[in-house]
Structures are given as structure tokens and as C-alpha cells.
Amino acid sequence: MTATLQINRKRLYQQAKRIQANTNVLAVVKNNAYNIGLNLAFETFYQAGIRAFATTSLIEAIELRKMSENIYIFLMNPSVEFETLRTYNIAMTLPSLTFYQKYKDELEGIEVHLEYKNLLRRSGFDDAEDMRIVLDKTVVNVTGIWTHFAFADEIDSPEYELEKQNWLTLLDEIRASERGFRFIHAQNSASYMRDELFPDHTHARLGILLYGSRPYHELDTNTAPSVITLSTNVIQTLDLKKGESSGYSSAFKAETDCRVAICDIGYGDGVLRTRAKHDAMINGKRYPIGALMMSHMLITVDQDVKSGDTVHLYNDSLRVDEYTHLGVGANSEQMSALNHNSLVKEIIG
Ligand SMILES: Cc1ncc(COP(=O)(O)O)c(C=O)c1O
Structure with a gap:
């Protein structure tokens, strides 16, 4: 994990x-x-x-x-x-x-x-x-x-x-x-x-x-520098053919031939389903999340992504309050969901 x-x-x-x-x-x-x-x-x-x-x-x-x-x-x-x-x-x-x-x-x-x-x-x-x-x-x-x-x-x-x-x-x-x-x-x-x-x-x-x-969104981001980063790794990448699916009950279905990255984080770790409607970041680039399961997440990626790469869901450019503005849930709702029992916790600085 x-x-x-x-x-x-x-x-x-x-x-x-x-x-x-x-x-x-x-x-x-x-x-x-x-x-x-x-x-x-x-x-x-x-x-x-x-x-x-x-x-x-x-x-x-x-x-x-x-x-x-x-x-x-x-x-x-x-x-x-x-x-x-x-x-x-x-x-x-x-x-x-x-x-x-x-x-x-x-x-x-x-x-x-x-x-x-x-x-x-x-x-x-x-x-x-x-x-x-x-x-x-x-x-x-x-x-x-x-x-x-x-x-x-x-x-x-x-x-x-x-x-x-x-x-x-x-x-x-x-x-x-x-x-x-x-x-x-x-x-x-x-x-x-x-x-x-x-x-x-x-x-x-x-x-x-x-x-x-x-x-509230109208304030400059410097008003409240972000304090949390939520990340995980790509377990492996898979190439799917058009029409193939991945996950329970075809949680993700490939509409074209594509590459997906499977990551070890899910709603059990506190990622809200509403958050999964938006992108994740790998190597500084944003990719759409395709499916969110209890302990896994699937992201549609390109050839640049490899197993072991770091995936970010929250960081300085993926701010909790930006997702609040996008309707994911209140700032406190996104933070309260994070599961301290399953996430590795690191204090830096
Ligand atoms: C009674 C009360 N006071 C103050 C606060 C702090 O609010 P905020 O996080 O918006 O500063 C809360 C948070 O919900 C609250 O319930």
C-alpha cells in the first residue's frame, strides 16, 4: 500500500x-x-x-x-x-x-x-x-x-x-x-x-x-497555502482494446483502444466519488480518472506513464478548495473523508 x-x-x-x-x-x-x-x-x-x-x-x-x-x-x-x-x-x-x-x-x-x-x-x-x-x-x-x-x-x-x-x-x-x-x-x-x-x-x-x-474561491491561493498532499503509485499499466472492460461490473469500459493505469487508492481511503470525476496528476500531467473502487483507481493514461510512477490527487496545484469550487464537496468534507487508518501518514517540514 x-x-x-x-x-x-x-x-x-x-x-x-x-x-x-x-x-x-x-x-x-x-x-x-x-x-x-x-x-x-x-x-x-x-x-x-x-x-x-x-x-x-x-x-x-x-x-x-x-x-x-x-x-x-x-x-x-x-x-x-x-x-x-x-x-x-x-x-x-x-x-x-x-x-x-x-x-x-x-x-x-x-x-x-x-x-x-x-x-x-x-x-x-x-x-x-x-x-x-x-x-x-x-x-x-x-x-x-x-x-x-x-x-x-x-x-x-x-x-x-x-x-x-x-x-x-x-x-x-x-x-x-x-x-x-x-x-x-x-x-x-x-x-x-x-x-x-x-x-x-x-x-x-x-x-x-x-x-x-x-x-471562498474569490480569494488568492496565497491566503491559505495548501497543507496536504495525497498521492499513491501506479501498480501497473494495461492496454485495453475497444469494448474491453476493467473492474467490477465493467466499472470502466474502453471506448477506444487505450492504456490505463491501476493505482492503489480508492474510496476506502477517503477519495470521494465526486473527486474521481476530475483528473489525477502523474509526472506533472493531468489524466482523467476512469473508475474508483474501494482500494483501486483506474486512470486513462498515455505511453509516458509507467508502473511505479507517483499519482497525485491533492497537492499544491490540485487544491482541496479548487475541488470545492468544482462541486466535489465542502473543503471540510473532502478532508474529513480521508482515512487515517488506511493511508500512510507523513508529516513534513
Ligand atoms: C461553530 C463553528 N465555528 C467555527 C467554525 C469554523 O469554520 P471555518 O472552518 O469555516 O473557519 C465551525 C466549522 O464548521 C463551526 O461549526
């Missing part, structure tokens, strides 16, 4: 360092740090000066705490494991008035950030009035306030301006800037790139920009 996922630690570091130099980052490291690896991401971001981390998983939050006593950890999904939250000093979202009313006594000793529902409508308080019910009593320790935008990544959508306005109005209504919140955070990578850090906000809550992809 030669299918290899290479991660460029130096670029991961440089990107984190560059952004943290301008803005305090709350690094989103959920889902194994977008599948880059929680430990690698933590160590690299910490070295770059980042001290605040956010995840949706209590298990990951605990892992982070075991990595350092010296960081702030914010759990973006609510948990009712209150004793664990206290033991590991994990701050958590306060997702609704109902949650507050049900658990206010159990929340003692836990830092919470009020969550605003806004247009995402996933969780959060409805409005300032509901938030004031919590803020006017001092039953729970509210140290922050936050929201998450539903439309920031869609550059042409008018809804982003609306949700932004809703949020800024809500902050005004509860006089957030006077309340001494240690954390006011709303912006993901796209919102941050569009607007820079909003006034009075303490952190940008960034994911994909740290992991080598542009949140």
Missing part, C-alpha cells in the same frame, strides 16, 4: 503564526482538527502562539486539556457531564434559555458563553430579552457570547449582511462591550476574510483558513 497523506507542518505553523500575529485566534480543532490530527494541530498552533481552542466533542476537549493546562478550551456543543467539565476546566456554550432553566444549579463553577441562534437556527438563544434573563441573575458564570453565521461562505448571498446586522444589534441591545466578557466571537474563516475582526470582538473562531483552504 503506497497511498500516502502528507501534511506540511511548516505551512500549518506559518499560517497560524501569520493570522495570530494580527488577530487572537480561537482555533477550531473539531473532528480531529479537520482530520489533520488533533495532536499535530494543537502542538503547531500552540507553537504559533494560539492559546484558545474550540471543538464540538467533549472527548476532544478532554484530550486537549491533557495536552496543556495552559490553554482555554471552549466546547461548542452543550454537554450535561458537568463534573467532567469542571474537572478539566472546559468552558461551554449556553445553548438556550431552556437549557439554562433546567441546569442552572448544575452549571456552577463552569464558564459558559451565551449562544445566539440567528439565521443558522441550529441552537442558541432567540433574542436579547432571553439572554437578559440569564445576565440579570448571577447564577451562572457567563464569560462570553457567541454566534455562528450560516451564510458567510456564500459570497453572493444577501443573508450574510442580515445575520451580521442581527448579531451586532443584539450585542448593542445587551451592551455586550460593557459587560466585561472575556470572549466575544462570531466569525469563521469566511466572515473574518470578508470583514476582518468585528469591533469589540476578542477572537476570530477559525477552522479551514488554518488548514490550507480558502473559505
Whole structure:
């Protein structure tokens, strides 16, 4: 098996360092740090000066705490494991008035950030009035306030301006800037790139920009230098006659006499079927992928390709975000699919 996922630690570091130099980052490291690896991401971001981390998983939050006593950890999904939250000093979202009313006594000793529902409508308080019910009593320790935008990544959508306005109005209504919140955070990578850090906000809550992809296509590729390379080798080349097929149930059928390269990578390694609708690169040249199987991939090639040649599916010129633009799937979807159990993992830089 030669299918290899290479991660460029130096670029991961440089990107984190560059952004943290301008803005305090709350690094989103959920889902194994977008599948880059929680430990690698933590160590690299910490070295770059980042001290605040956010995840949706209590298990990951605990892992982070075991990595350092010296960081702030914010759990973006609510948990009712209150004793664990206290033991590991994990701050958590306060997702609704109902949650507050049900658990206010159990929340003692836990830092919470009020969550605003806004247009995402996933969780959060409805409005300032509901938030004031919590803020006017001092039953729970509210140290922050936050929201998450539903439309920031869609550059042409008018809804982003609306949700932004809703949020800024809500902050005004509860006089957030006077309340001494240690954390006011709303912006993901796209919102941050569009607007820079909003006034009075303490952190940008960034994911994909740290992991080598542009949140939207209009940005220059230098905004997020790519950090992953996915490659494998040609096992062998075969010459097929017109009408002959290769693979299960004629996964590939030769429409003319042709040469194909069989490679040892497949959807079992996390290559999305939508990605296989586009080219692979061998010796710097692009060739169409003909079929994707669980552990194999077939590429239509020419006489220049030999067994043993390196095949690239992602690299500096086959960027994850280019395929996002082509409709393969979200940046995070392509990255999350990669199978760390089957791919050889190499950290460089
Ligand atoms: C609540 C929340 N905040 C921030 C982010 C980071 O978003 P991005 O990767 O676009 O920067 C995510 C990612 O999905 C998220 O769910």
C-alpha cells in the first residue's frame, strides 16, 4: 500500500503564526482538527502562539486539556457531564434559555458563553430579552457570547449582511462591550476574510483558513497555502482494446483502444466519488480518472506513464478548495473523508 497523506507542518505553523500575529485566534480543532490530527494541530498552533481552542466533542476537549493546562478550551456543543467539565476546566456554550432553566444549579463553577441562534437556527438563544434573563441573575458564570453565521461562505448571498446586522444589534441591545466578557466571537474563516475582526470582538473562531483552504474561491491561493498532499503509485499499466472492460461490473469500459493505469487508492481511503470525476496528476500531467473502487483507481493514461510512477490527487496545484469550487464537496468534507487508518501518514517540514 503506497497511498500516502502528507501534511506540511511548516505551512500549518506559518499560517497560524501569520493570522495570530494580527488577530487572537480561537482555533477550531473539531473532528480531529479537520482530520489533520488533533495532536499535530494543537502542538503547531500552540507553537504559533494560539492559546484558545474550540471543538464540538467533549472527548476532544478532554484530550486537549491533557495536552496543556495552559490553554482555554471552549466546547461548542452543550454537554450535561458537568463534573467532567469542571474537572478539566472546559468552558461551554449556553445553548438556550431552556437549557439554562433546567441546569442552572448544575452549571456552577463552569464558564459558559451565551449562544445566539440567528439565521443558522441550529441552537442558541432567540433574542436579547432571553439572554437578559440569564445576565440579570448571577447564577451562572457567563464569560462570553457567541454566534455562528450560516451564510458567510456564500459570497453572493444577501443573508450574510442580515445575520451580521442581527448579531451586532443584539450585542448593542445587551451592551455586550460593557459587560466585561472575556470572549466575544462570531466569525469563521469566511466572515473574518470578508470583514476582518468585528469591533469589540476578542477572537476570530477559525477552522479551514488554518488548514490550507480558502473559505471562498474569490480569494488568492496565497491566503491559505495548501497543507496536504495525497498521492499513491501506479501498480501497473494495461492496454485495453475497444469494448474491453476493467473492474467490477465493467466499472470502466474502453471506448477506444487505450492504456490505463491501476493505482492503489480508492474510496476506502477517503477519495470521494465526486473527486474521481476530475483528473489525477502523474509526472506533472493531468489524466482523467476512469473508475474508483474501494482500494483501486483506474486512470486513462498515455505511453509516458509507467508502473511505479507517483499519482497525485491533492497537492499544491490540485487544491482541496479548487475541488470545492468544482462541486466535489465542502473543503471540510473532502478532508474529513480521508482515512487515517488506511493511508500512510507523513508529516513534513
Ligand atoms: C461553530 C463553528 N465555528 C467555527 C467554525 C469554523 O469554520 P471555518 O472552518 O469555516 O473557519 C465551525 C466549522 O464548521 C463551526 O461549526
